Amino acid sequence: MTRRLLGTAIGVLALLAGALTYIAHARNGGAAAASENAVPVVTGQPMRLDGRTLFFRNLADGPDHGKLAAVPLADPSAARRVGDLHCDRFAAAHGTAVCLRLKPSSLPPETELIVLDANLHELHRDTLPGTPSRARVSPDGRIVNWTMFVTGDSYAATGFSTRTGLYEVPTGRLVKTVEELAVFVNGRRYFASDVNYWGITFGADGNRFYLTMASKGKTYLIEADYRDYRGTAIAENVECPSLSPDGRRIAYKQKVGNGVWRLAVLDLATRRITHPPEPRSLDDQPVWQGNNTLLYPIRNPDNTTDIWSTTLTGPPKLLVSKATSPSLS
Numbered sequence: 001m002t003r004r005l006l007g008t009a010i011g012v013l014a015l016l017a018g019a020l021t022y023i024a025h026a027r028n029g030g031a032a033a034a035s036e037n038a039v040p041v042v043t044g045q046p047m048r049l050d051g052r053t054l055f056f057r058n059l060a061d062g063p064d065h066g067k068l069a070a071v072p073l074a075d076p077s078a079a080r081r082v083g084d085l086h087c088d089r090f091a092a093a094h095g096t097a098v099c100l101r102l103k104p105s106s107l108p109p110e111t112e113l114i115v116l117d118a119n120l121h122e123l124h125r126d127t128l129p130g131t132p133s134r135a136r137v138s139p140d141g142r143i144v145n146w147t148m149f150v151t152g153d154s155y156a157a158t159g160f161s162t163r164t165g166l167y168e169v170p171t172g173r174l175v176k177t178v179e180e181l182a183v184f185v186n187g188r189r190y191f192a193s194d195v196n197y198w199g200i201t202f203g204a205d206g207n208r209f210y211l212t213m214a215s216k217g218k219t220y221l222i223e224a225d226y227r228d229y230r231g232t233a234i235a236e237n238v239e240c241p242s243l244s245p246d247g248r249r250i251a252y253k254q255k256v257g258n259g260v261w262r263l264a265v266l267d268l269a270t271r272r273i274t275h276p277p278e279p280r281s282l283d284d285q286p287v288w289q290g291n292n293t294l295l296y297p298i299r300n301p302d303n304t305t306d307i308w309s310t311t312l313t314g315p316p317k318l319l320v321s322k323a324t325s326p327s328l329s
Contacts, residue, residue, distance in 0.1 A: 039322060041080035047083050049118040049329040054295075056323040057090060058082055059233050059305055065215060065308075066268050068099070068120075073289075073328065076319050088132040092116075092329035094141030096169055098312050100132035108151055115144055115167060126174060130163055134240065134285050135325075138202035138209075143226075147198040164197040164211065182230040183222055190218065190233070192216060199240035199285050201246050202226075210241045210250060220264070221250065235266060240285035242294075249284040263296065266313060276310045287326050297324040 039060045047053070047070045056078055058069035068085040073079050087099040088111075095118035103110045109131045115124040130148025137144050144167040151161075166175040178197055183190045192215045199210045207227055213220045221238035224231030239261065242251045248268060253261035254275075263278045263286065280298050287295040292311050299305045307320040320326070 007297065014067050035069070042079045042081050043083075045081045047081055047120055049095055049097060049120070051329060053329060054329070055090055055097075055327045055329060056307060056320055056321070057265055057325040059322040059324060060202055061322075069323070071320060078324075079090075080320075087114075089146070089323070090325050091137050091144075091327045093136040093137040093139050095136050095329075096141035096144065098135050098137055098144040098167075099148065099328070100135050103127070111147075111148060112146075113146065114165065123169070124167065124172065126167070126189075128163075128165065128176065133162065134164075134199050134202055136285070138206050139204045139245070140202075141168070141207040142200060142206050144169060145200040145202075147200075156280055159298060162196045162198045164200060166200075178211070181222075181224060181227070183224075183233065184231070185220065185233040190215070197222075199252075200314040201241050201243045201285075203243055204245070207228060208247075210243055212239050212241060212252075219255070223253070234268075235271065238264075238266065242286045242288060244288050244291045244293045247292070252284075253282045253284070256263050263294065263310075265294075274312065277314065278308070278310050282318075284324075287328060289328055295319065295326045295328070299324065 022263055034228050037144045040156050041064055052073055055070045055072045058064055064082040066086050066146045067082050068087050068090055069080040069082045071080050083127050085099060086101055088102050089100040089280055091098050097116040099114040101112045111130055111132050113126045113128050117123050130150040133149050134147035147162050147164045150163045164178050185298055193214050196214045198212050200209055207309050209226055211222050212223050219239050220233040221235040221241055222231040223234045237254055238252045240253050250266040252264055254264035256262045258282045261283060263282045265274050265278050282296055284297050289295055293309055295307060297305050298308050304322060305324045306318055307323045307326045308316050309319045310316040
């Protein structure tokens with residue numbers, strides 16, 4: 001390799017490292033707040049998936065920044081319990097949890113996938129390419145899924161694309177990418193070199209699932225069958241879908257401008273779209289609390305992040321400050 005080519009390669013790697021650092025920083029809530037705004041924290045207490053707890057990534061200033069934290073769902077203003085587990089993304093359901101953690105100094109970036117039981121004890125660990133973006137667990141606790149930002153796909157004009165995968169907890173089967181999913185758009189099998197998938201959400205039966213497919217400047221909501229491994233596009237401009245517990249609605253982020261998304265809800269039976277009264281831009285996958293309330297993180301102008309909630313018709317309410325990646329279990 002000539003000196004010029006070597007210098008170019010080093011420069012590209014430096015730019016790539018900087019870009020990925022920015023993405024990880026932005027996706028995970030930004031810098032911690034000043035110490036005078038510290039929130040009450042309790043350490044040394046066990047945390048468990050008990051169905052009455054709100055888990056999240058702690059963004060409060062101090063040595064516990066970035067660790068998994070929890071508060072009672074009935075009293076989210078209580079002092080947060082903080083454990084030793086560091087997660088960039090966390091999700092849980094029915095006694096199963098997943099923690100995604102970016103491996104430090106890895107280039108190209110790599111992420112640890114850690115599957116946990118109801119006592120947050122490790123069941124399985126894998127290393128996957130990319131930077132953590134989304135994570136979910138199926139309502140029956142049997143399937144863990146995730147989305148990563150990855151590099152190196154030649155069709156990605158920006159140098160970035162997504163990779164979405166699955167892990168079957170009972171069998172140990174690992175599906176590193178769902179790109180083999182047979183998808184139909186307007187009744188015809190869809191093929192394109194630039195297809196990206198992200199943001200999986202499963203139904204209560206552990207078989208029906210939804211996800212976003214992006215291609216040729218459009219995003220589609222795909223309704224899919226896990227056993228048959230095929231899906232159909234049922235709507236457009238749907239990103240990061242989240243299925244309500246009763247299986248009737250999809251909450252998602254709807255693009256309304258360049259880098260601006262609005263919280264939206266799609267009724268699957270009528271295809272009617274409504275907008276909860278949340279005017280701020282949302283860049284995450286909403287979480288349902290029951291069938292009428294949504295939880296989601298919002299980044300503040302000072303680059304800190306808080307978790308908010310809203311009903312389908314009521315005003316937004318601050319739930320947990322200096323926190324992100326909410327999950328109910």
